Amino acid sequence: MLIPAMEEENVIHIPIDDLNRQKYPSKLFKTYVIADKCHDRTAEIARMHGANVVTERTDQNIKRHGVGKSNTIDYGLHCIKDWHSFDYLVIIDSDNDVSDNFLQRMNDYAIEFNDPEAIQSSLESKHGHGFINHGLNMSFIRSNFFQQLPESKHGCASLLGTGFASNIKKVIEPIDGFRFHTLTEDAYEELSIISSGGDVKFIPDCYVVNENYSRFGQASKGLTRWSRGAFQCFLYFFNWALSHAIINPNYKSFHVLCRTSTLSKMTQLIIIWGAWAWNYIFGVAFSSNIQILIYPSWFQYIMLLASLVMTFNIVIVENWYLLKPKYGCVKTTLLIINAYFFQMFYNIINLYAIVTFWENKWIVSTHGKEAR
Template structure:
């Protein structure tokens, strides 16, 4: 059992070495001076891209929130790709004033293919009319100053800008709260801190802005791995580009509330991370060795936590089983596992606590639920371990998640933040 203790100490030390810098992000974000941006800036022309698959319950709310923006409406054009839809998504979007496209393809399935098809159609029909392209999921809602604030960061010369990802239904249950708290931490204490230290941020599925130059350079959207957002981010970070962050641009995202939905979604994310690491891992690592902190940061976010956690759990369980078989004191192994999990729980709890305190006013939930879901947040994060292990062996495909089971009126949601 001395071997087990040694292995756990080594794993803990490696965790500290790999992720200590992320703990430094916390005081950097909390105590940094907030830059005042110029209010009188050029108003760029934007296309808003929404890929939707059977999203008739929510697409109207997103388009309404875009129409309610403080940004000039004549500089916003909304495009919706009804992707393999068999409901009224396209009809509702068109009635709300969006320009719609329809795509039916059961082989090339996924948001990346839908985006690529839409961008090529826009290029053909509208040429170079737009300075930038916003990408949103159909279940999003935008705060009224979202585009105005993103524009301020964009005109500073940032070709890619990501935003503050909040949640519509944080208060639904421990699952939606787990997602919500992790996205808040990612927004503020990863992307927010990265932006301050002039490192690259990363886009997270939805709520980002890409310049015309980037789209033209890529000739559309050639990112088709299961996590096309991470692929997009890492591809450009390797090229030396920096993704900026706009803290004042807030969007609301609907999170899964069923554990079965969550498992499948996070299986896709985990498999996508493995795919991205397989394609870009070597280049990330070599660039990190050459001094690219952004590549080091993305490398740390892609793999080590998964590898270290998996190794530790497998070794601990294997040694516990072996001890039981040979009649050794397997309780020592079980105690070691418990200590490892307690250490992880405490670390995740502290990260959740800091995020909850600093983002308290932006969390749409009662005081009691904000506190309650602090304690379930580490449990939610723990479930990534078996999900990530399963992703190593399972074939995972993209499947839509039903939205609209939880709805709040746009005005009611906005007045609470």
């Protein structure tokens, strides 16, 4: 169990205490906090609550690879001399609540599905305030039900940055560590596994609870980082996915193709706008045949229509189906309005992230003192 942390003295006890209370034999797992470049009491508090602690001074001879969280996890892993003896590496964020059946259900799935390459638990969200927090919370609820459950049956669930296990023999050892070199190491690992024919499974009945953004500035930085990393994954995997979907069509190649496209949500609109601008500026200079080869107008309208249908389905239909029985018509309508404004905000973030994707920075955001 690795918990990467930076300046997290307010919350680091939460996941450690939850892991200490697991309904799973304590001799079968070890918890490590990677207190990387912390100047507060993160390391001290982690030790007080029973975790092993790795700091940047544990082994300065270890070479660092990648950026941000991936780099921190890889460094911490190599500071653990017996990491090869474990079956799975589990990543938990420093602010997460963890269900007491988490490790037992991970073990159950590992046995039932013959040691899959990765396993993701259900991801839930702590309640904050504002349309950003509500929009993110609803996206988790919708994703768990409409995306993770059906895609897990085909071994194509998504990894979500926390609450997931990676198979050490099949995934970690072949690349000699946790070396997924994008700003979204979870999405990169997921796409690497699935494009290689491996399986990512989803467990609906154990969970981690994440602290989501409520403040505008914090959300802008965090979502920009995510969107840049998503576009990096698009650049890495799109050509592979497109060629395999044509040459050797199967569920996993189509999944990677769709996943890379939707990870970089503004890519489609940028293509449409770019094509319209091209036709407006240069259209008179080319024959209609050449214009069709560049980007046919009928395809632009199909993409635009598909985007509108997907937005209507994701924002309104799926959220209404899941939320109305719990909250009633009025509150569900208000939550859907929040979700719509969040999607508009997220599209702006995606546009900015794509045109600045080369800024390969990991922006650290510390967590607050939210109640459990």
